[in-house]
Amino acid sequence: DSGVTxxxxxxxxxxxxxxxxxxxxxxxxxxxxxxxxxxxxxLQFLIQYYNGEERAKGNILERFSAQQFPDLHSxxxxxxxxxGDSALYFCASSSSERVGYNSPLHFGNxxxxxxx
Amino acid sequence: AQTVTQSQPEMSVQEAETVxxxxxxxxxxxxxxxxxxxxxxxxxxxxxxxxxxxKQQNATENxxxxxxxxxxxxxxxxxxxxQLGDTAMYFCAFMKxxxxxDMRFGAxxxxxxxx
Numbered sequence: 001d002s003g004v005t006x007x008x009x010x011x012x013x014x015x016x017x018x019x020x021x022x023x024x025x026x027x028x029x030x031x032x033x034x035x036x037x038x039x040x041x042x043l044q045f046l047i048q049y050y051n052g053e054e055r056a057k058g059n060i061l062e063r064f065s066a067q068q069f070p071d072l073h074s075x076x077x078x079x080x081x082x083x084g085d086s087a088l089y090f091c092a093s094s095s096s097e098r099v100g101y102n103s104p105l106h107f108g109n110x111x112x113x114x115x116x
Numbered sequence: 117a118q119t120v121t122q123s124q125p126e127m128s129v130q131e132a133e134t135v136x137x138x139x140x141x142x143x144x145x146x147x148x149x150x151x152x153x154x155x156x157x158x159x160x161x162x163x164x165x166x167x168x169x170x171k172q173q174n175a176t177e178n179x180x181x182x183x184x185x186x187x188x189x190x191x192x193x194x195x196x197x198x199q200l201g202d203t204a205m206y207f208c209a210f211m212k213x214x215x216x217x218d219m220r221f222g223a224x225x226x227x228x229x230x231x
Contacts, residue, residue: 002160033219043207043221058218090161099211099219101149101168107161 003027006091006108014116018079021111025072025093031055032074033094033105034066038087049074050097081115088112120210122222129198130230136183137193137225139208146170147213150184150191155224156204164206167191169213198229 003026013019025032034046036059045058049068060066063081068074078085092105099105119142129135141150152164167175167184174182179199183192195202208222 002162042223045218056218088159092161098213099149100213101166104149104151104163104166105219106163107153109158109160112159 002106002108004029004091004093004106004108006089006111008111009109010112010114012114012116013081015081015083017081017115018077019081019113021076021078021089021091021113023074023076023091023093023108025074025091026095026106029093029095029106030072031094031097031099031103032068032072033092034060034074034076035090035092035107036087037090037110038084043090046076055097078113083115086113086115120208120220120222122206122208122225124225125223126226126228128228128230129195131198131200133198134194134196135198135227137195137206137208137227139191139193139222141189141191141208141210141220143189143210143212145212149211149213150182151209151211151219152180152182152191152193153207153209153221154202154204155207156201161207165193195227200229200231203227203229 005024030051046060048056066076088110092107094103096103148169150167154162179196205224211219
């Protein structure tokens with residue numbers, strides 16, 4: 001058990017809808033990262049938050065947004081969903097702002113999103 | 117941009133045997149970190165082993181070890197005494213020292229351990 005909690009495990013929704021994915025980092029970790037894993041794109045970095053502030057953006061669509069709350073949990077909001085958004089969405093946390101040897105990424109179990 | 121290449125989409129090994137998964141990366145950086153993650157059918161991403169680029173000694177974690185060749189930009193994973201529970205996708209990942217984000221992952225190698 002990595003200590004990173006993601007809910008829900010599965011989500012099925014229709015095109016055009018909006019969903020919210022939730023992540024609680026490991027106790028003591030200040031950084032939260034969101035990744036998208038799809039069959040044809042592999043693991044893609046979406047966005048990072050550190051102690052409530054956005055630190056970096058990757059290949060995140062404008063229809064997607066995220067935030068990190070004072071209790072350090074994070075939410076990823078996906079709107080105007082398209083079929084191609086179907087994927088496994090991972091949250092990961094680390095203890096410091098920078099990933100490194102002593103602060104590797106620890107992943108949650110992911111949320112499987114299916115858009116129909 | 118940093119890229120990570122895993123040239124073996126699928127591999128199989130007999131239980132108790134040894135298998136090596138390859139990973140190469142492309143970077144102009146001198147300081148960076150390398151990781152191997154395992155994703156079993158349960159889909160959880162599990163950290164297997166990590167290596168700092170400035171350390172020449174190869175990292176070892178129980179049955180898992182790496183062969184880090186910095187000049188060749190190669191970071192292979194060796195699994196000794198393979199067990200059925202090692203069946204999983206294995207991802208190689210690269211992280212620059214100077215950036216706080218954007219860990220790059222390879223496409224993965226699907227390893228099947230056969231009884």
